[in-house]
Amino acid sequence: MDAAPDDAVPLVRTLTLPSEANLNGGVFGGWIMAELDKAAGLLGMRRAQGPCATVAVENLRFVTALRVGEEFSIYGQVEAVGRSSMRLKLDGHAAPPGGGETRRVVEALFVSVALDGEGRTRPVP
Incomplete structure (x- = not known):
């Protein structure tokens, strides 16, 4: 399976x-x-420079099982704005606890919207 990027820092x-x-x-x-939604929230807030919310999950695919006791890391990128x-x-x-070879277990495409202080949508800078 696909390994995590060596130089990437996980969101979660x-x-x-x-x-x-x-x-x-x-x-x-x-x-x-739920962990994917947390990661999407962090990535969205960074890109939107403020609050955002998930409005849709367009794709969610479990590639292989995630086992109890494994370290779970989520990486992300903004695909479109x-x-x-x-x-x-x-x-x-x-990955095994403490490091080792990684494998992809899930992939997803989330849609998030930027929010203003009143909870209404606002433009992404």
């Missing part, structure tokens, strides 16, 4: 715990989705 990095396990012993997909929206490409990678 965490260790998967037994409390995130599904019935098959892997990590629950809903937990992975509209007037108030952004398309954010995210890739989640697993």
